[in-house]
Amino acid sequence: MSSYPLRAEALVTAMTARADAAPAAAVAFQGAPGAYSHQAVRELFPEAAPLPCVSFEDAIEAVQAGRCDRAVIPIENSLHGRVADIHFLLPESGLFIIAEHFVRIRHCLMGVGRQDMLRQVISHPQALGQVRGRIRKLGIEPVQYFDTAAAAAHVAGTGDASVGAVASKLAAELYGLTVFAEGIEDADHNTTRFVVLAREAAPLPDAGVLAMTSMNFEVRNVPAALFKSLGGFATNGINITKLESYIRDGSFAAAEFYAEIVGSTDDPAVVLAMEELRFHTKWVKVIGTYPCVRERTA
Numbered sequence: 141m142s143s144y145p146l147r148a149e150a151l152v153t154a155m156t157a158r159a160d161a162a163p164a165a166a167v168a169f170q171g172a173p174g175a176y177s178h179q180a181v182r183e184l185f186p187e188a189a190p191l192p193c194v195s196f197e198d199a200i201e202a203v204q205a206g207r208c209d210r211a212v213i214p215i216e217n218s219l220h221g222r223v224a225d226i227h228f229l230l231p232e233s234g235l236f237i238i239a240e241h242f243v244r245i246r247h248c249l250m251g252v253g254r255q256d257m258l259r260q261v262i263s264h265p266q267a268l269g270q271v272r273g274r275i276r277k278l279g280i281e282p283v284q285y286f287d288t289a290a291a292a293a294h295v296a297g298t299g300d301a302s303v304g305a306v307a308s309k310l311a312a313e314l315y316g317l318t319v320f321a322e323g324i325e326d327a328d329h330n331t332t333r334f335v336v337l338a339r340e341a342a343p344l345p346d347a348g349v350l351a352m353t354s355m356n357f358e359v360r361n362v363p364a365a366l367f368k369s370l371g372g373f374a375t376n377g378i379n380i381t382k383l384e385s386y387i388r389d390g391s392f393a394a395a396e397f398y399a400e401i402v403g404s405t406d407d408p409a410v411v412l413a414m415e416e417l418r419f420h421t422k423w424v425k426v427i428g429t430y431p432c433v434r435e436r437t438a
């Protein structure tokens with residue numbers, strides 16, 4: 141898939157200026173106004189000022205530097221898998237996950253003319269991955285852009301009827317585009333999981349509230365190291381819901397992992413399992429315990 145050569149420079153400049161002047165109560169997200177991350181911010185923090193940022197790094201940096209208190213970041217999608225950048229950035233960020241949130245993503249095909257005039261469609265690579273089948277059937281060339289809403293803004297700005305965008309209905313409204321088709325994602329379950337990042341860890345969820353704990357760890361690169369590290373979760377009846385390995389520092393040894401478990405770090409069974417994990421690993425870093433949202437258990 142090719143990448144679109146143009147960036148909405150004016151939009152990027154405006155977003156950067158806005159980030160520099162953000163009030164602390166603002167909530168940072170990656171993308172232009174009308175991005176799905178913006179929608180997630182509105183659902184989670186209806187009172188807060190949404191702070192659009194050009195990149196994930198910028199959104200994270202706004203929280204690290206204290207320019208705002210929260211960032212809402214997509215980490216995985218039910219159709220297109222993980223948002224790789226974020227899994228790589230999280231361990232480095234020093235921030236904590238304090239909540240998770242699921243958004244059902246409904247994509248629209250939009251433009252300035254008619255649907256049969258479209259030759260190309262531009263959007264965020266994740267969004268294009270979620271509509272791949274439908275776009276192929278329509279015979280339109282998918283082209284990557286840095287954000288769904290910025291793609292909509294770009295199409296509106298050029299007025300080129302041969303280039304459409306895949307973005308939210310909100311983006312179509314904000315940038316004055318015509319929606320040719322709604323709900324064009326390749327599966328009905330198309331849902332993106334967002335996490336809320338903050339400088340401080342959240343207080344542990346009350347007893348009786350189902351909790352999730354996210355962590356990174358590095359195992360020794362020897363046979364059975366991972367098996368032994370995770371043994372405590374099996375013997376203590378703790379459900380591991382996610383386990384992903386990473387290449388770090390150019391090494392293919394892939395001895396670093398990101399894991400999510402069901403349970404809070406003050407749950408006695410989790411305490412025992414974590415002790416065993418610490419014993420068998422080089423280091424463990426817990427990056428948040430937060431309430432488990434129902435979607436995962438459904």
Ligand SMILES: O=C(O)C(=O)C[C@]1(C(=O)O)C=C[C@@H](O)C=C1
Binds near residue numbers: 170171178266286
């Ligand atoms: O481009 C956007 O609108 C975003 O908010 C980014 C993003 C993503 O990176 O996953 C968020 C939700 C959808 O899965 C598609 C794109």
